[in-house]
Amino acid sequence: MTYLFDDPKTFPADAVEGLVAAYPEELLRVHGGVVRAPATPAGQPALVVGGGSGHYPAFAGWVGPGFAHGAPCGNIFSSPSSDQVYAVARNAENGGGVILGFGHYAGDVLHFGVAAEKLRAEGIDVRIVAVSDDVASGEKGNHRDRRGIAGDLPVFKIAGAAIQAGADIDEAERLAWKANDATRSLGVAFDGCTLPGAEDALFHVPEGTMAIGLGIHGEPGIDERSMPSASELAKILVDGVLDETPALVSDRVAVVLNGLGTVKYEEMFVVWKHVSQLLGEAGLTVVRPEVGEHVTSLDMAGLSLTVVRLDEELERLWLAPADAPAFRRGGTVPGDLGAEREEIYVPGEDPIPAASEGSRASAARIVGILGKVEELLVELEPELGRMDQVAGDGDHGQGMVLGIRGARATADRVVQRGCGARTVLVQAGAAWSAEAGGTSGALWGAALTSLGSALTDDAAVTGEQLVTGLVQAVEAIERLGGATPGDKTMVDAAVPFREALALAQAGRGGTADAPAESVSRSIVTAAAQAVEAAEATADFSASKGRARNHGDKSIGTPDPGAISFSRIVTLLGEQLTG
Numbered sequence: 319m320t321y322l323f324d325d326p327k328t329f330p331a332d333a334v335e336g337l338v339a340a341y342p343e344e345l346l347r348v349h350g351g352v353v354r355a356p357a358t359p360a361g362q363p364a365l366v367v368g369g370g371s372g373h374y375p376a377f378a379g380w381v382g383p384g385f386a387h388g389a390p391c392g393n394i395f396s397s398p399s400s401d402q403v404y405a406v407a408r409n410a411e412n413g414g415g416v417i418l419g420f421g422h423y424a425g426d427v428l429h430f431g432v433a434a435e436k437l438r439a440e441g442i443d444v445r446i447v448a449v450s451d452d453v454a455s456g457e458k459g460n461h462r463d464r465r466g467i468a469g470d471l472p473v474f475k476i477a478g479a480a481i482q483a484g485a486d487i488d489e490a491e492r493l494a495w496k497a498n499d500a501t502r503s504l505g506v507a508f509d510g511c512t513l514p515g516a517e518d519a520l521f522h523v524p525e526g527t528m529a530i531g532l533g534i535h536g537e538p539g540i541d542e543r544s545m546p547s548a549s550e551l552a553k554i555l556v557d558g559v560l561d562e563t564p565a566l567v568s569d570r571v572a573v574v575l576n577g578l579g580t581v582k583y584e585e586m587f588v589v590w591k592h593v594s595q596l597l598g599e600a601g602l603t604v605v606r607p608e609v610g611e612h613v614t615s616l617d618m619a620g621l622s623l624t625v626v627r628l629d630e631e632l633e634r635l636w637l638a639p640a641d642a643p644a645f646r647r648g649g650t651v652p653g654d655l656g657a658e659r660e661e662i663y664v665p666g667e668d669p670i671p672a673a674s675e676g677s678r679a680s681a682a683r684i685v686g687i688l689g690k691v692e693e694l695l696v697e698l699e700p701e702l703g704r705m706d707q708v709a710g711d712g713d714h715g716q717g718m719v720l721g722i723r724g725a726r727a728t729a730d731r732v733v734q735r736g737c738g739a740r741t742v743l744v745q746a747g748a749a750w751s752a753e754a755g756g757t758s759g760a761l762w763g764a765a766l767t768s769l770g771s772a773l774t775d776d777a778a779v780t781g782e783q784l785v786t787g788l789v790q791a792v793e794a795i796e797r798l799g800g801a802t803p804g805d806k807t808m809v810d811a812a813v814p815f816r817e818a819l820a821l822a823q824a825g826r827g828g829t830a831d832a833p834a835e836s837v838s839r840s841i842v843t844a845a846a847q848a849v850e851a852a853e854a855t856a857d858f859s860a861s862k863g864r865a866r867n868h869g870d871k872s873i874g875t876p877d878p879g880a881i882s883f884s885r886i887v888t889l890l891g892e893q894l895t896g
Contacts, residue, residue: 319512319519320616326515330371334391337378341643344382348409349665350402352378353388356656357412363487364388364410367419367474368403369426370395372511373534376470376613379644383651385478386419386642394513394616395535397425400763401665401752403433407444408663415443415487417494419474421466421534422448424800428760431798432751435764439744439771445491449473451503451624454531454540458562461499467534468576468613469501472626472636475645479638482653497632500566503574504558505622506551507532507539511579511615530554534578534615548585552592555623560600564627570603572626572636577611580619586610593623606637612645668745673738676778680739681729687893688726688746694889695722698882705878714878717754721762724753739779743770757799758879761808764798765791781837785823788841788887792816803851806859808879811852815887818844835895842891849888852880 323329338347346355351368358364368377368390377389388410392398397420398406407416418434420426427448434444450462451469477494485493507529510519520536523529528546529539546554575590577583590609597604605628613622628636639649673681695702695718702715728749729742737745743766751763772787773779792812801807803814822840855877 319516320514323514326513329514330391330393333371333374334378337374337643344643345378346409346659346662348388348662349405350398351388351390351406352381353406353409354381354383354656355659357659358387358410358414359654359656360412361414362412362654363414363481363485363490364407364412364416365419365474365478365481365490366390366403366407366410366416367470368392368398368406368430369420369423369470370397370535372616373613375611375644380471380474380478380642382640382642382645383655384482384638384640384642384647385475385645397423397429399752399755400429400432400436400760401748403430404436404748405663405665407433407437407442411437411442415445417445417447417477417487417490419447419449419470419477419494421470422450422462423465424757425760427800428757428764428798429751432747432760432764432767435767435771435794435798436744436748439740439767443487445487447473447477447491447494447498449498449501451498451501452531452533453502453504453558453562455533455537461564465533465537467503467505468574468622468624469498469503469626471574471576471608471612471645472501472572472624473497475640476632476635479635479640482651483635483638484653493631493635496566497626500564500568500627500632501624502559502562502564503622503624504530504555505532505534505576505578505620506530506555507578507618507620508545509580509619510536511618513616530558532620534613534618536615536618548588549592551621552589552596555589555621556593556596556600559623559625566627566629566632568627568629569601570605570628570633571597572628572633573597573604573607574612574622574624575607575609576613576622576624578618578620578622579611579614580617581621583610586621589621597625605633670732670735670737671741671775673736673741673775674777677738677740677773677775678733678736680773680779681733681737681742684739684742684746685726685729685733687890688722688729690889690893691886692719692722692726694885695719695882698885702878702882705875705881708875713756714758714882717756717758718762718882721750721754721759725750725762725766738775739773740770740775743767743773746770758808758882761795761799764794768794781834782823782826785819785837785840789816789820789823804858806855806877806880808877808883810855810877811848811880811884814851815844815848815883818847838891838894841887841894845884845887845891848880848884852876852884855880 390398449466456464510521699715706714747766
């Protein structure tokens, strides 16, 4: 259990404050997490890695030369919000672009993705690397669909070393994915972990048994077996990790034996004795192994084994020096280590880009439409909540209201400061994501941000810019959410809307001076398609999101996300033709 804390709700933030206080010359506290105290060298890609708290040394402990440039830190076992990711990335980036790295979990995919959309809208080159090393969480042929566990360490270490050696963002991204695809892990647990302030663990493993394949948040494993000896456990781990050979075939391997929080070093060394022997018998040469706590799960009792196949370039980067608070590899870190920072990004203090009179007028109209959307969603909140209760947790209406209120308030504030159309939507998108949280918050935040990226602050919004932005908004929802039509999500309404808009735009030839009436009419027509598709979601069960766990329970009730999307775009059409 967690013995020492002040307030369980502030435990993650308090821990980060203490970490920075322990390493004041190396780390700087910023909104959402930490960055290196010196600024990222000009033109160098920034590697920003993160996830939920409770996994220390991951991720804040890896911030330093030869490793990461920053780490957003979410709540315990929860993804950092998109505004946390964005703020850390803004403070880490210095002209070379950003690589966002995290374990492949739905919440992280969404919130890091939303932050990426906002950064791209500001002209920053962003790449995403989602580590997927856990062999217990997916089939052999779908390696990148698996979740990430202790493989985060070698993947991010290799990417960080590449950047320190002078790699640009293209090369660093290539090497990160190469390392990910060469990495396999398997974990076991003997008992669960306890959240700060909780009276009992998140889960328990039956006495005398061991769970195989649990995730680092306590996700269910794939098997339970009698408690093994150290040698038996070593064989289970080695056999599981070597059961498949990655695309990179090599007999030289980097290996991490990772403690999850309770199993101590002497126990790990006993297991490692057997692991190293078994790897040697398999014809593998171990290169600079790491045995210790690297990706923990509070006080979970368990271990994981990670094996990375190495070729010459991966081995060189794995062995390269690094100097982070929780990972120090000997030798002098080469290259520029950064200079004193000139400024720190603080949310809400962004300078407002200059805007033309026409763009400011468009921004004011956008605020008016957001106000109408707020009125609509307040009215729909009870209905959307009832729909969501059927096969979800009943909070969709509440989340949508929280999101639109945050977006509208932020939009109103920045318009009063003289912003243009592009900026008002980018800022509103960030606020929607931050205030609403959850899946719908992340997706609607991304949609507004992508819509804004199609506009400018230099001129009034044209009809074709609006249509292009709406198409991009739906594409962002599809890209980040990973759902397809038929999964019973908002995508079921959004895709027909996008397709109808794109078809109408193609019929007009995509001309910038298309008549406003023609554009408005196409949005109204597309919205009608969305309404029809949203209502049709009542006819099938969900295969994505929380509702997928309830089988056919949702049949007869339309998806609340699809309904809210269809009602919002219908309102948009009405506002544009009114």
